Amino acid sequence: MTMPTHSPDQQPWGAPGMQPPAQPRNGLGVSALVLGIVGLLFAIIPFLFWLGGILGLLALIFGIIGASRAGKGLATNKGAAVTGLVLGALSILVSIVWTVVIATAVSDVAEEIQKSGGLPTTTASAEPGAGGTATPSADATPGALKFGETFAYDDGLKVTVSAPRAHKPDAFAAGFTKGNKAFQVTITIVNGGKEAVDVTAALPNASDANGATAEMVFDGSNATKPFEGKVLPGKQAKADFTFAMAPDAAGELQVEIAPTVLDHESAVWTGSTK
Structure with a gap:
């Protein structure tokens, strides 16, 4: 009987000085895929789309990190991570579409009720904010404000949008196409009223110089980090939003x-990005 032998350059596992190969860290990629699938399912369901948006955001973040790990050789399921990332981005976009659709529908209904005399018309006025002036209007929403100006509502809420600043999205950013330009703004909501206000659904829309919709950008560096929860009386909340536009x-x-x-x-609010 011949006994198994090892060459001088080979040692069996467990021999002194030998280490087993590192185990791949695939948990985040799998989590991104699962959250992306579940998030997209919730996102397409009316009145549950907000949950799909939250799960989609988690899938996006986990997918970006998981894909990054795979790129460094620390994980072996890059496909699952990227798929979860894409599904997460789709969940967020579908949730945003639902938000706009429902907001438009509710606005139309409220307008019809107001026209019929069922509700009093709410008025708002603009006031100067740090870095600019605004034209006040007591009876109607004024025209576009300049970046840095503040819009004040009759119930004490005040909203300010900062001047745009250039932002460089990560390699796995969602909503950004290579060659486009991205700009980030900070939106501040101050509650000068007497009751807490839920600002979770405060999502901005943006357009470029040609009037085309500017895509909201999400990446692992908080290009966009929406508002969360309520703003208590006397407090404020800030959130960053990044938008991508064609260079021209x-x-x-x-x-x-x-x-x-x-x-x-x-x-x-409107103004130059330079």
């Missing part, structure tokens, strides 16, 4: 946002 239309940005979907009209 990136010289000007317009941002529109309402602090709540049902109780406030949208205000508009």
Whole structure:
């Protein structure tokens, strides 16, 4: 009987000085895929789309990190991570579409009720904010404000949109196409009223110099980090939002946002990105 032998350069596992190969860290990629699938399912269901958006955001973050690990050789399931990332981005986009659709429908219904005399018309006025002035209007929503100006509502809420600043998205950013330009704004909501206000649904819309929709960008460096929860009386909340635009239309940005979907009209800010 011949006994197994080993060459001088080979040692069996467990021999002194030998280490077993590192185990791949695939947990985040798998989590991204599962969250992406579940998030997309919830996102397409009316009135559950908000949950799909939350799960989609988690899938996006886990997918970016998982794909990054796979690129460094620390994981072996890059396909699952990237798929989860894409599904997460789709969940977020579908949730945003639902938000816009429902907000538009509710706004139309409220307008019809107001026309019929069922509800009093809410008025708002603009006031100067740090870095600019605004034209006040007591009876109607004023025209576009300049970046840095503040829009004040009758219930004490105040909204300010900062001047745009250039942002470089990560390699796995969602909503960004190579060759486009990305700009980030900080939106501040101050609650000067007497009741807490839920600003979770305060999502801005943006357009470029040609009037085309500017895509919202998500990446692992918090290109976009939406509002969460409620703002208590006397407190404020800040959130960053990044938008991508074609180079030939990136010289000007317009941002529109309402602090709540049902109780406030949208205000508009516009200006140069330079």
